[in-house]
Amino acid sequence: MSTADDDWLAAQLREIERGEAAAATSWRIPRWLPWAGGLWVFAGFGARVAFEGSTPLTWTLLHQGVLLVYLWWDLRRTPSPRGRGPQEYRVYYVVLGLLATALLLIVLPIWIHVGGWTAAALAGASCTAFGLLAQLTYDRITRTVKERLA
């Protein structure tokens, strides 16, 4: 083969590597911070202030439902590849789901039973920490996958 052939083959391989790397590192997650911030605001100014007399749990679930719709919309609106994704992201989603469930099971009952600004602050701090942790972990995973593919 000539040098021109080698160049053409190398260019083809570059396209392959670039495409496979793009598919593996472009997975998007929703923006967790607005969700966490929304819960924090609601914890402070929500059920006991704006909806005096209503059941806090009902309003909390309604509020979280709206935020989950937002997350779904946010995930869909920016283009990204879809599918199973690399192993690292699948582990991420499982861990994140367990963490969110634990957060809901621990923080929500405390807020409902204890009430007041202390509980609101606890809910806000927990949810903001969750949002930050999720975002930082995702960024770290993306760097790891890129390094693996490099």
Added chain:
Amino acid sequence: MTGSHAPQTSALAGLDPALNAPKRLAIMAVLTGATSADFAFLRDHLGVSDSDLSKQAGALEAAGYLTISKSGRGRGSTTTYKATRAGRAAYTRHRDTLRALLG
């Protein structure tokens, strides 16, 4: 570089002519690594115009290597591309041949 620049030696007989064009190869590289990808993602990744992507994807669809589905209407519509089983197999063969040739 286009598919017309492809080398003609017999050693390259294992390469798929439909994937010789770099843009088509890049489309299949993305789609093989994912279940599907939408129009905007592929266009941004390839750095091509809307019409060019449509043309390249149309050629791959004609070869039976991907399927194109559209949802919604107007500005909110989404075009999604998905590699077929034949497309994945052809891409894998093409890639393996390239790697073998370059050692």
